Amino acid sequence: MLENEANPTLSKSTGLPRKRFYRARAHSNPLSDSHFPIPISPHHVDYSLHYPQFFPSPDQTDSSKKIQFADIGCGFGGLLISLATLFPETLMIGMELRDKVTEYVKERILALRTANPGQYQNVSVVRTNSMKYIPNYFEKGQLSKMFFLFPDPHFKEKNHRRRVISRFLLDEYAYVLQVGAVIYTITDVEELGEWMKTCLKEHPMFEALTSQELEADPVVKLLSSATEEGQKVARNGGQTFRAVYRRIAPSL
Amino acid sequence: MEDTPMEFGESNKDTEIAPALIAVHPTQESVAAAVGPDLRIFDLRQNSAVSLKDDSSVGSLHKDSIRVVRYGANGKLLVSAGDDKLVKVWSTESWHCITTVCSEKRVSAVAISNDGLYVCFADKFGVVWIVDLDRPDGQVHVGKKAVPLLSHYCSIITSLEFSPDGKFILSADRDFKIRATVFPKNPLDGAHEIQSFCLGHTEFVSCLAFLWTEEYPQGFVVSGSGDSTVRLWDILSGSLLDACEVGEKAGLLGSNGREAECYSAVTDLCSNPDGSLVAVALQRQVVSIGGGTFIPTSLQMCSSTGLLWMVTGVSNLRGSECPSLARVRVISGVNKSNSDSDTREHQELEDNEIPGGTSLLKNLQGSLSYGEEVFLAAAEALKTAMSNLLVKKQYSTEKRDFRKRTRNDKKIKQRK
Numbered sequence: 001m002l003e004n005e006a007n008p009t010l011s012k013s014t015g016l017p018r019k020r021f022y023r024a025r026a027h028s029n030p031l032s033d034s035h036f037p038i039p040i041s042p043h044h045v046d047y048s049l050h051y052p053q054f055f056p057s058p059d060q061t062d063s064s065k066k067i068q069f070a071d072i073g074c075g076f077g078g079l080l081i082s083l084a085t086l087f088p089e090t091l092m093i094g095m096e097l098r099d100k101v102t103e104y105v106k107e108r109i110l111a112l113r114t115a116n117p118g119q120y121q122n123v124s125v126v127r128t129n130s131m132k133y134i135p136n137y138f139e140k141g142q143l144s145k146m147f148f149l150f151p152d153p154h155f156k157e158k159n160h161r162r163r164v165i166s167r168f169l170l171d172e173y174a175y176v177l178q179v180g181a182v183i184y185t186i187t188d189v190e191e192l193g194e195w196m197k198t199c200l201k202e203h204p205m206f207e208a209l210t211s212q213e214l215e216a217d218p219v220v221k222l223l224s225s226a227t228e229e230g231q232k233v234a235r236n237g238g239q240t241f242r243a244v245y246r247r248i249a250p251s252l
Numbered sequence: 253m254e255d256t257p258m259e260f261g262e263s264n265k266d267t268e269i270a271p272a273l274i275a276v277h278p279t280q281e282s283v284a285a286a287v288g289p290d291l292r293i294f295d296l297r298q299n300s301a302v303s304l305k306d307d308s309s310v311g312s313l314h315k316d317s318i319r320v321v322r323y324g325a326n327g328k329l330l331v332s333a334g335d336d337k338l339v340k341v342w343s344t345e346s347w348h349c350i351t352t353v354c355s356e357k358r359v360s361a362v363a364i365s366n367d368g369l370y371v372c373f374a375d376k377f378g379v380v381w382i383v384d385l386d387r388p389d390g391q392v393h394v395g396k397k398a399v400p401l402l403s404h405y406c407s408i409i410t411s412l413e414f415s416p417d418g419k420f421i422l423s424a425d426r427d428f429k430i431r432a433t434v435f436p437k438n439p440l441d442g443a444h445e446i447q448s449f450c451l452g453h454t455e456f457v458s459c460l461a462f463l464w465t466e467e468y469p470q471g472f473v474v475s476g477s478g479d480s481t482v483r484l485w486d487i488l489s490g491s492l493l494d495a496c497e498v499g500e501k502a503g504l505l506g507s508n509g510r511e512a513e514c515y516s517a518v519t520d521l522c523s524n525p526d527g528s529l530v531a532v533a534l535q536r537q538v539v540s541i542g543g544g545t546f547i548p549t550s551l552q553m554c555s556s557t558g559l560l561w562m563v564t565g566v567s568n569l570r571g572s573e574c575p576s577l578a579r580v581r582v583i584s585g586v587n588k589s590n591s592d593s594d595t596r597e598h599q600e601l602e603d604n605e606i607p608g609g610t611s612l613l614k615n616l617q618g619s620l621s622y623g624e625e626v627f628l629a630a631a632e633a634l635k636t637a638m639s640n641l642l643v644k645k646q647y648s649t650e651k652r653d654f655r656k657r658t659r660n661d662k663k664i665k666q667r668k
């Protein structure tokens with residue numbers, strides 16, 4: 001492809017963006033003020049920008065098709081890329097705080113769309129602070145799956161409130177998830193694994209999937225294998241800790 | 253990396269400027285005004301100033317600016333809280349402080365549940381805490397433990413309100429959000445079920461008030477914002493029902509080209525019980541009274557008397573010979589909607605027509621008269637303080653990099 005040749009950030013052999021041109025700080029502080037545009041409400045999310053093939057013009061965004069999967073802190077986007085072909089009719093989005101990483105995922109998706117016409121049209125990414133702006137992107141009960149794969153551990157006690165899973169944030173996740181929807185979490189940090197499991201277990205609007213249900217869910221296998229972080233852990237022979245819970249109606 | 257203090261508006265030192273506040277007992281048995289750390293109460297049945305009795309070991313009364321003062325729905329309790337991180341609950345019968353709760357952070361909003369059993373307060377980390385008041389009357393309780401109820405992630409909560417039917421608690425924040433949460437049967441276990449988010453404001457939300465009709469016991473809510481609009485919401489769905497550009501209505505926008513970009517924030521609002529009338533305080537609204545100007549800092553309607561109580565004032569006004577001042581004004585006839593008749597029904601009361609007369613004014617204001625100019629200076633200073641606290645700073649990339657480069661923690665590291 002001509003364009004790629006002129007663009008040194010894309011690999012000549014694969015046409016995919018090279019990660020080394022998108023190197024970023026290891027961590028962002030989710031508490032600092034934001035500098036990126038935030039939709040006023042879910043109605044203001046421009047689907048035609050994210051999914052042009054599904055939404056050729058901006059005024060068609062009122063259609064009933066809505067984003068159903070959200071990968072929170074998607075990193076370099078490995079999970080989304082796997083899910084895109086596994087669920088070709090489902091719209092999905094990655095939310096990522098680091099701008100360079102988000103740019104990388106954007107380029108990656110565009111390159112895959114070009115290389116595989118008709119595919120990867122259902123996947124997109126947005127730069128945002130998921131801890132603050134989830135309700136600006138999704139309506140009540142809109143999502144059927146949410147992913148939190150290898151989130152930043154924030155070890156220090158005083159930084160626990162920066163963790164993406166907490167009893168308070170679970171209230172917001174429960175709001176955007178429909179009854180029956182599933183929240184997937186995995187980490188290689190045992191303490192964080194315990195923390196995420198405890199938060200979910202104690203929350204009145206979530207219940208654990210049974211081992212048969214976990215076995216039957218094709219997505220569960222991707223948790224430890226599909227993302228860049230997961231692959232790194234696997235290469236180093238690290239252990240992983242998983243908590244997969246279903247959104248239930250609160251008992252009265 | 254340290255949390256940026258700016259995020260929580262805690263950067264300023266203890267002598268922060270604070271607006272004067274007013275609260276009216278539901279049946280107007282008393283009126284409360286807060287100016288800085290001073291809580292002033294006038295008993296309209298006795299026609300005398302109240303002396304508050306606070307035996308709590310935490311030290312009596314407030315030590316820093318009060319940021320919220322309000323009566324409970326049944327009028328039995330009054331709650332005050334603010335920058336000294338204390339939440340004080342007062343019995344309106346004995347005027348004893350019956351509970352003092354210590355917050356970890358400064359308190360930005362409070363609400364008493366409609367049944368009078370719980371006090372909720374919001375701190376500057378966006379966490380709403382709850383304390384149960386279920387105590388035999390008269391027993392003084394100090395240092396009661398609050399438990400977290402819900403949280404707006406690292407935002408500043410500006411207002412808390414219970415719906416008229418008590419089923420929901422609403423919380424508004426600087427991130428343009430209003431959240432309606434189901435108030436559960438056992439709120440000490442937390443309020444997890446979010447009913448809706450009311451999204452549409454394009455600046456911080458500063459105030460909330462409920463409108464109530466029999467057909468809608470959960471009520472409609474109106475909100476005021478730094479975007480200079482007042483919006484009407486259905487809290488069950490979170491839908492925006494109406495929006496009113498009050499800044500424009502008041503002829504403030506566009507009238508001055510230089511400030512066209514600078515919206516006048518809505519700072520307070522209140523409604524009469526049937527929702528036919530909403531009174532709005534705008535940062536630059538000028539209410540002409542006897543040729544003078546009056547920019548209220550706080551408002552409250554009393555439904556039983558149809559009086560709109562307003563205060564303007566400030567504490568810790570730097571560089572002024574009266575650093576703390578307050579002026580109370582009252583408008584009558586607000587329990588009837590204006591459209592019902594042609595006659596002019598809303599009337600500004602003269603000082604001697606105000607219930608309690610000059611002794612009330614002397615008590616609540618601290619003094620009977622102040623110069624005009626000082627109020628204008630106060631209004632200007634308050635506007636700056638509010639915008640510093642609540643308006644999000646938009647940094648250009650350059651400025652952001654500059655800030656990063658010149659950050660103190662980095663400097664310290666370099667010196668090592």
Ligand SMILES: C[S@@+](CC[C@H](N)C(=O)[O-])C[C@H]1O[C@@H](n2cnc3c(N)ncnc32)[C@H](O)[C@@H]1O
Nearest residue numbers: 030073074075096097129130149150227228229
């Ligand atoms: C350790 S990485 C894991 C990435 C990916 N899920 C994986 O498994 O490879 C965690 C990611 O979460 C992102 N992140 C952290 N806090 C976030 C927030 N508040 N909103 C969005 N993304 C966030 C970080 O920038 C980082 O890319």
